[in-house]
Amino acid sequence: MNRYQQLVVEDRELILYLPPSYHESDRSYPVAYVQDQGDMFTDCLNYLNHLFAAGQLVEVILVGISPTNRNGEYTPWPAEPLLEGNPSFGGEGRAYVDEVADVIKAYIDRQYRTLAAPEHTAIIGGSFGGLI
Numbered sequence: 001m002n003r004y005q006q007l008v009v010e011d012r013e014l015i016l017y018l019p020p021s022y023h024e025s026d027r028s029y030p031v032a033y034v035q036d037q038g039d040m041f042t043d044c045l046n047y048l049n050h051l052f053a054a055g056q057l058v059e060v061i062l063v064g065i066s067p068t069n070r071n072g073e074y075t076p077w078p079a080e081p082l083l084e085g086n087p088s089f090g091g092e093g094r095a096y097v098d099e100v101a102d103v104i105k106a107y108i109d110r111q112y113r114t115l116a117a118p119e120h121t122a123i124i125g126g127s128f129g130g131l132i
Contacts, residue, residue, distance in 0.1 A: 019059030035129025038064015
């Protein structure tokens with residue numbers, strides 16, 4: 001069973017990872033939304049699977065979100081570039097967060113067996129992905 005799925009939700013590219021037991025059970029799972037195409041989980045997926053199998057980490061659905069304009073989407077307010085010749089910071093963070101909550105999360109909750117309550121939902125990121 002393929003546990004990876006490439007999705008497009010309203011022009012936003014996503015990579016979805018279903019936990020090992022997803023296709024063998026009817027239970028619902030917590031969801032973690034991961035910035036930057038999910039690089040933070042794809043780089044350590046073997047370790048995550050080990051933690052799942054050892055019972056040290058509850059199985060979760062992971063959703064990697066691809067940015068379309070990282071400097072714009074991951075910054076909460078507009079700002080000039082830090083270095084000459086670099087792009088400015090767009091300050092589109094509110095719109096991005098609204099899209100994650102109102103469009104992407106809503107889609108994932110409709111299409112997959114999730115625990116949709118806030119206490120079962122996480123968002124993960126590093127650097128700018130952590131800022132937003």
